[in-house]
Amino acid sequence: MTPAPHEIDPRHLLEQMLLIRAYEEAIVAGSAAGKVPGTCTSVGQEAAAVGVVNALSGDDLILTNHRSAGHLLARGANPGRLLAEVMGRRDGYCGGRSGSLHISVKELGVVLTSTIVGAELSLAPGVALSQTMLGKPGIVVCFLGDGAACEGSFHESLNLAALWNLPILYVCENNHWQAFVHRREAMSREHVATWAQSYGIPASTVDGNDVSAVLTAATAAAAQVRASRRPYLLETWTYRTRGHFEPDDQGYVDPAERDAWLARDPIALCRDRLVAAGSLDAAGATALAARAADHIAGALAFAEASPYPAPDALTDNVYA
Amino acid sequence: MPAMTLYDAIGAALVEEMRHDPRVLVFGEGVATKRHDLVQEFGALRVRNTPLAEGIIAGTAVGAAGTGLRPVIDLLFAPFLCYAMDELVNSAGKLRFMSGGQFSFPLVTLAMTGAGWGVGAQHNHNVEAWFVHSPGLKVVMPSNPADAKGLLKAAIRDDNPVLFFLDIGLLYQPGEVPAGEHIVPLGQAAVLREGNDVTLVSYGKTVHGCLAAAETLAAQGIAAEVIDLRSLKPLDEAAILASVTRTGRLVVVHEANRLCGIGAEIAALVAEKAFARLKAPIVRLGGPDAPVAASYPLEQAFVPQAAAIATAAATLCQRQAT
Numbered sequence: 001m002t003p004a005p006h007e008i009d010p011r012h013l014l015e016q017m018l019l020i021r022a023y024e025e026a027i028v029a030g031s032a033a034g035k036v037p038g039t040c041t042s043v044g045q046e047a048a049a050v051g052v053v054n055a056l057s058g059d060d061l062i063l064t065n066h067r068s069a070g071h072l073l074a075r076g077a078n079p080g081r082l083l084a085e086v087m088g089r090r091d092g093y094c095g096g097r098s099g100s101l102h103i104s105v106k107e108l109g110v111v112l113t114s115t116i117v118g119a120e121l122s123l124a125p126g127v128a129l130s131q132t133m134l135g136k137p138g139i140v141v142c143f144l145g146d147g148a149a150c151e152g153s154f155h156e157s158l159n160l161a162a163l164w165n166l167p168i169l170y171v172c173e174n175n176h177w178q179a180f181v182h183r184r185e186a187m188s189r190e191h192v193a194t195w196a197q198s199y200g201i202p203a204s205t206v207d208g209n210d211v212s213a214v215l216t217a218a219t220a221a222a223a224q225v226r227a228s229r230r231p232y233l234l235e236t237w238t239y240r241t242r243g244h245f246e247p248d249d250q251g252y253v254d255p256a257e258r259d260a261w262l263a264r265d266p267i268a269l270c271r272d273r274l275v276a277a278g279s280l281d282a283a284g285a286t287a288l289a290a291r292a293a294d295h296i297a298g299a300l301a302f303a304e305a306s307p308y309p310a311p312d313a314l315t316d317n318v319y320a
Numbered sequence: 321m322p323a324m325t326l327y328d329a330i331g332a333a334l335v336e337e338m339r340h341d342p343r344v345l346v347f348g349e350g351v352a353t354k355r356h357d358l359v360q361e362f363g364a365l366r367v368r369n370t371p372l373a374e375g376i377i378a379g380t381a382v383g384a385a386g387t388g389l390r391p392v393i394d395l396l397f398a399p400f401l402c403y404a405m406d407e408l409v410n411s412a413g414k415l416r417f418m419s420g421g422q423f424s425f426p427l428v429t430l431a432m433t434g435a436g437w438g439v440g441a442q443h444n445h446n447v448e449a450w451f452v453h454s455p456g457l458k459v460v461m462p463s464n465p466a467d468a469k470g471l472l473k474a475a476i477r478d479d480n481p482v483l484f485f486l487d488i489g490l491l492y493q494p495g496e497v498p499a500g501e502h503i504v505p506l507g508q509a510a511v512l513r514e515g516n517d518v519t520l521v522s523y524g525k526t527v528h529g530c531l532a533a534a535e536t537l538a539a540q541g542i543a544a545e546v547i548d549l550r551s552l553k554p555l556d557e558a559a560i561l562a563s564v565t566r567t568g569r570l571v572v573v574h575e576a577n578r579l580c581g582i583g584a585e586i587a588a589l590v591a592e593k594a595f596a597r598l599k600a601p602i603v604r605l606g607g608p609d610a611p612v613a614a615s616y617p618l619e620q621a622f623v624p625q626a627a628a629i630a631t632a633a634a635t636l637c638q639r640q641a642t
Binding site for chain 2: 061063092093094095096097098102104105106111112113114116119121122123124125126127128129130131133134152153156157159160163164316317318319320
């Protein structure tokens, strides 16, 4: 059973967001120091990930993309094994074959991650078809960005999901950036949700920086998919506050727009709300952040100690 | 043995495999319309028509294969695979490796190609070498109904994605097909005619050109061995090398463009591993570096014919004699 939103301790959501932020900051620092390959971080989008993943049940399946750290960590992935994967080490979830971009973790139900923008959309109907035809109760959650929504596969996927009654919760993290292009330059409409509605798919948009709002909206959306066995699209309105990948000087970003979003940082928003409600004091907030940092420091040490795969394993797992 | 066309042999394999394994399902453009007998027996959930959108058909098959089903998809004509390249090459072919072996993708993609219907270059383009060049995929192309049935049954039971090319020119040619459990293992070539003077290696419709050429050559006192590859990946290197080691002469024949085609790989294989046994240079016969025309005489001229194969082989043998 998926817990109702009010049953989830908001401090748990804050902790997950802090862990994701600490993880991404460790990668940014490691990449600046030349120790970790540059990645596509999810900084600024933590609430969108944490709110949705906490609305899911254990047998739901997730398809994600190149900006996946938040989804994976919120689902319970071990940050040490994630960092080992990013660093190409043997203890990575994919044995170092994926790197940061395509991490799948079957045991957590995070399946078939592709970094081809839009591929998650082309794969999702088949995953949902399996769930349906094999009589499994789980729904399929497909995380995409506004960039993927501009691929043809978005439109083909939504059409088929509506036509075949597939239980897919599409979650579009509209983070305003499609690699180095602002969504305004690339989309004929303001919202991806509008496109979904034209396929007869119910859709809504939620403030993606407010973790409680995302959790509430995602819980309702997932329940609707579970009950109707039909698709739904939830658009989380958020912002990619770092670059497309590390390093990226973001010289192409309007500083006023970015500053406005930084002022609505999802972690600060959640923390301040908890402090104002009296569920957390300043010392407690500092302790939570310190714990996340310690956790990631330990994870980084684990990853750095993990050996590289042996060169003779170059062609392992090409064929079944 | 009952005689049936290659098209019906495909249908027979589908029926048998869908009975054999409830995870097998088939979908694509007009599948449920054309193969109504399958719908009757297995129902509309396992035999589906789809939108005319190759990318999502292939992507759906990859997603389904990765999570427990065994789909067969019909994308109609091989050039339409261009719309499904990301799904087939980047997803089906790579995600097993990229996930460290967490997933496998048992799926079969059917596509027609080749001369015969005058359909022109956007319906007729022998693209099989593209997929041989893509890791993680297997590729087959049968030359007769019996192999079509046996290879399709093996492909459906294989845990890897298989590209299954159907030669338009052979689709309605009848042939004897064994009933029941007739399985042709992937990666196993067939020696259709034995001979010690020259090896003719081919697949698809040009196998028949090679067999006709072998008759012509026999009348000239030249014993040609004819090898039907059947599978392009895995490639039966042992069968090719064993034959060429004996004959010392090799003609590789296919309808696909010669440039970077399967024949180039086979020529390189023989040059690397059997050079010392060669009595004459390797000859490749294939289509030109050009799109195929719809016009019948031009479409036929694209394909290496029996007379040209016989001439090439006879020239190789004379070369040794002088």
